[in-house]
Amino acid sequence: MLAIDEILEVLEDGKWHDLKEIVEKTRLHESKLKLVMSFLAEYDFVQLDLAAKRIRLMPQLLNFLKKIHVLEREEAIKAYRASCWTLGG
Secondary structure: HHHHHHHHHHHHOHHHHHHHHHHHHHOOOHHHHHHHHHHHHHHOEEEOOOOOOOOOEEEEEEHHHHHHHHHHHHHHHHHHHHHHHHHHO
């Protein structure tokens, strides 16, 4: 899994997460985490609280990710039903 995917997976609950927690959950080196976080913040994907050393997803990205998950589930259900239909003939 890519580093950015691992970080986004931790942040998908929409809550604030401190850097130490993200490092522990992703097992990424802190310097790599900071690099990815800087990228995400530069493009307004996340909100950084540098004083408290914490981060969270911006609401727009959070909503986008939720919609993607819904679409992925719908596609998985369609694929499953199609395979059942094919097997059942």
